[in-house]
Amino acid sequence: MPYLGSEDTVRELRRALSNPNIQSDPLRYRNAILKVIRAMSQGLDVAGLFSEMVKACATVDIVQKKLVYVFLCSYATLNPELSLLVINTLRKDCQDPNPMVRSLALRNMVNLRLPSVVEYVEQPLTAGLRDRAACVRRVAVLGWAKLHNLQPHSEIDGAVVNELYGLLRDPDPVVMVNCLRALEEILKEEGGVAINKPITHHLLNRLEELDVWGQCEVLRVLQRYRPQSENELFDILSLLDTSLVSPHPPVMAATLNLFLVLCPDLPAVSFAALERVRGPLLAACGSVSRETRFTALCHIQLLLRSLPGLMGAHYKRFFCGYAEPAYIKQRKMQVLVELVNDDNVAMLLDELKGYCTDVNTDTAQAAISAIGRIGRSYSDECLEILTGLLGLKQEHITSAVVQTMRDLVWVCPQCSDTVCSALEGCEETLQDSQGRQALLWLLAVYGERVSSAPYTLEGFIDGVRREASLGVKMELLTTAMRLFLCRPAETQDMLGRLLHYCIEEETDMCVRDQALLYYRLLHCGMEETHKVLGGRRSEPSLGVLIGRPAEPISQWAYSFNTLEPLKQGGVETEPTSRESPQHVTFDLNNDLSDALNCCQIEEVHSGSDGSSAEVLASSVAAPLSLSLSPALSPEEFERLWTQRLELHAEKGADELEGQDYVCLEERIRCPAIPHCSPQSLQAAMQLVNIQTLAFTPHLVTPWRVYLYTHTQLAHCGGAARRALIVGELLYVGEGGQSAGAVEKGEADEDVAGHVVGSHGREEEVKVTLKQRPRDEKALKGFLSILTAVLHTLSPESSSIHTQEHCTRLHSHKLNPL
């Protein structure tokens, strides 16, 4: 961007540069050139001085040379013809006895970036590779890479490549690393420099001569190496062990990255490496440079996805400093949420509470939502804080609290009582649309429990004309409808007014269409409306029992030590389905969501066989029907389940009379089940109305799934008998079979002697079920459905295996406990 008056400046500079008096005085000449460079840095267009600067190039003063080269490299592409004049001077400099002059000339000759000078450059570059001085060789090696970049389609000169490979053995470490870099660029199309065993070992042996940057480069290139034997692999790893705890974060990160790439099949080694870097990573979190702190925090978040316990003891290191910028505080809070446990929860919440009144509203809101996340495991303590915050009557705090409560209630329906009583009076403080939308959602779902709900709603409906937010209007319509379903007398009038306004006066098509839809729905009668609008109140896939599953390292290893983890918003800490109920509110129809799940499952298994849908369909068509309502909360499930285990433990003693339980243990052959992803398993189960409550992480043994359903068997007598089934699927894995049996202990013993198929026990999933009240026919029906689902999901299983399972009811199966 040329400044005004740049012509005057350029003219003045030209006069100074061509003044013979100045030219004869080295100091004054250098100062004149300095002025040109200054003008250039400030954005002035000084391209017109090119020929004067070319003349100034021929000098013995190195500082002046350097300045001129800065100028020439910036403007050479604009003046390719004039630039050729410099080549002679540069080529002469390449013969200079002073190595500094030689390297300077060689570097800048290539930096001119002119395709026309290539022919003049090749000879000095070849000579440069064999120069005595290391600094010239460094420049020459990289020069070849630049040259290749200048003519990307030219043929690669085999002799040069060979020479570069030879220079990997150069005594100067920087020359060696530059060779790697140059070969990577030149041989890009062949996949980069060849990393074979001798080169790898050579590089590893010279690692400690290199500086931080060279080490990082070598470690990155070595990621492509595949050790030929386990012994070699461990030799390499032990050699790298010191780099893993390097005080320099770049070396530490590059080494860990190499570890993760080299041993994807040795999780124990990878986990040990993660433990090793804990110290250096924590140190980086306390670094003076806040950018380093931030980067370290982002990477700790990655590590925690696989090793949730990694930083447990060090949670205090993640307390926010007062003066830290908001982006660091938010990351720290995200980490703190992951570290919460019974011992530190009080301390952590106390700390987070302090951040809720932060001057920075983003920080305050992040703290509030962090408390909400902890509330999924420690709801009472967190709700107390959240309701306390409502007392402050501050706009942004109230809004964040209401949104947090909405998200909390969605996964923890047991919190709803407290939330409902806290909601009264919030609407006065709420200003922003996000907060009001959350309030409306809560009123829609728990309207019958909030006594003032109709009044609040009336306030909203009266103000609908002034309402600017589309989201609030849509939410308002749904809320008015759902509230009408449970409290028709109080809301009929206002619903009428709202629908009238939205249909007659509203200009936005989305709102109008939705109003029309609801209006017509009401015409179909209350029952139909109920069916459509009576959506879910809580997330169906509650994972509270085991918490967030630890992911395998491979899930994130590819993004480790890249810019990816630094992305705004951070790593996605959980599957979207659990994020917020907001996205599900319009997904009101259960059938619809089931249909979606169905699509999903077919997509997942489109590679296997086409019969999956049929099998599922046939199992659903059995006289037995399964249903998910009433929903079972995780706490309830846990209670029922542990009760079952206790009973089991006591079973040798007195038989408990009067209980209507039945327990069943069963083995189903379905080899690939534990390899199928939790999402597809869950989707498949939901398709036949079996709810999965909790999973162990993917590919972890022993692998467990907890599930429940209600069976309903149509009896000839007319009245259907309903029973609740809770169950566990257990797969102890190939290697861990014996260990698993010990761990399972007593529960496993009574089947230990049981004869199973000729394939042994390796590929079986153990199913433990408990039904109340007892209904064996339904239980067997359920088992066959479950078996069908599992077989459908494991692609290797063939139809022959379907019936090849051995059933064994407990000895006391016929005498209810």
Place this chain on the structure above:
Amino acid sequence: MQHLCFPRQSRGDLHFVHVRQGGLYWVATTTADSSPFTVIEFLNRLAALVKDYCGSLSEKSVQVNFALIYELLDEVVDYGYIQTTSSDVLKNFIQTEAVCSKPFSLFDLTNVGLFGAETQQSKVAPSSAATRPVQSSREQGGKSEIFVDVIERMSVVIGSDGVVMKTDVEGEIRVKCFMPSCSEMRIGLNEEFSIGKSQLRGYGASVRVDECSFHEAVRLDEFNSSRILRLCPSQGEQTVMQYQLSDELPSAPPFRLHPTIERDSGGRLLMYLKLRCDLPPKSAAINVCVTVPVPRGSVSVSQELSSPDQSAELKLQSRAIEWNIPRFAGGTQLSALFKLDASALGPAPLLEVGPVVLAFELPQLAVTGLQIRFLRLSPVQPGPSQRWIRYVTHSDSYVIRV
């Protein structure tokens, strides 16, 4: 606003990574998905190099020394690849002399004694002494000097009941060397210095840190026996040792606060703060700034402070009272009474007060107790040379809940 922004932006395939040092943004662009640790560490190192070569880091010094910085960049990075960042290697290549930008400051005048009295005998090096370019030592005029700084940053959280909930100290020993002929130096630490939690400690005044790491140039052959670090210092600044200590400080935290907050009949908020400094009586904290967040709607404050050199004012933007104490001697206590007028207080204003944050500097004191016993240079320096050992503890984040 920039100051709060995120250290990475991207535009299509091009990523911008920046760090902030010395009030300047140092930006790198990268197309490949390169290591963020490397890019950020490099930018920090580059800033440190520029500081070493220009003497100080500011917009002014960058403007004055643009030629030097071009030259530096040319040697440090070639074709996007980092070549070297070692100041020992670079000093052979860098030819341009730094232009010193010496801002006129009244503070510098304090070093001039009355009637030209000898000020060099003062035991404390002037704080500006170390801000000079490395290369000036090459000339005759430059004094050969060496500075060894022990710098600690503490972050503390004290609960409302006065219980210390967290203490963290991050410390480092930094050497600034302007002594071209120095080939080796030995730094002796406290003999009773120990690393790690598990080590048994005697009853003596032991100094302990949890974790400790050293610059790769440091040789530790005498460290285990007599706690001596040996190194060949390169010109300019380098961090020789970094250490860190959590939760167990050898002494009590330096400040305690006893607040009394109530509402008076006129709806005003009365805050009576008693602040105690528990440092040893000989030392003192300087530049203490106490920040007390106040409720929304606060309009003005009237104050009663215990001495005239203190000051306090209400910052509406950050919604806090800032109480400045230039010097706070150990073993003393200060008090302040703030009466806060508010236009519209929320229903629970007392909840909105706090937590109180202190920022301070403790000169000549390392809270971990780390000391440098001796500093020996070899070969023995001819002519006048000066060795400075300085200690300072900064507050990183000192929070007292109320």
